[in-house]
Amino acid sequence: xxxxxxxxxxxxxxxxxxxxxxxxxxxxxxxxxxxxxxxxxxxxxxxxxxxxxxxxxxxxxxxxxxxxxxxxxxxx
Numbered sequence: 001x002x003x004x005x006x007x008x009x010x011x012x013x014x015x016x017x018x019x020x021x022x023x024x025x026x027x028x029x030x031x032x033x034x035x036x037x038x039x040x041x042x043x044x045x046x047x048x049x050x051x052x053x054x055x056x057x058x059x060x061x062x063x064x065x066x067x068x069x070x071x072x073x074x075x076x
Contacts, residue, residue, distance in 0.1 A: 004044065013050030026068055 007014040019041040021029075026041065035041075 007047055011049075012047055014048075015046045017046060019043060 004014045004016060014072075029035065029041070030037070
């Protein structure tokens with residue numbers, strides 16, 4: 001996440017992508033990128049310029065008091 005935030009700080013958009021792919025696609029990526037078999041794909045990161053007019057979805061934040069349940073001794 002720090003890499004993605006750093007890219008945003010310098011004006012670039014980024015997106016973390018998973019590496020769920022077939023063996024054939026993995027082999028093709030290794031050939032194209034010259035990545036040896038001893039290296040393991042963990043994630044890809046797409047990086048580029050973005051249109052600032054595009055809206056970005058945000059998750060609704062719920063206050064901790066709405067989700068926190070306290071268990072234990074009852075208060076008098």
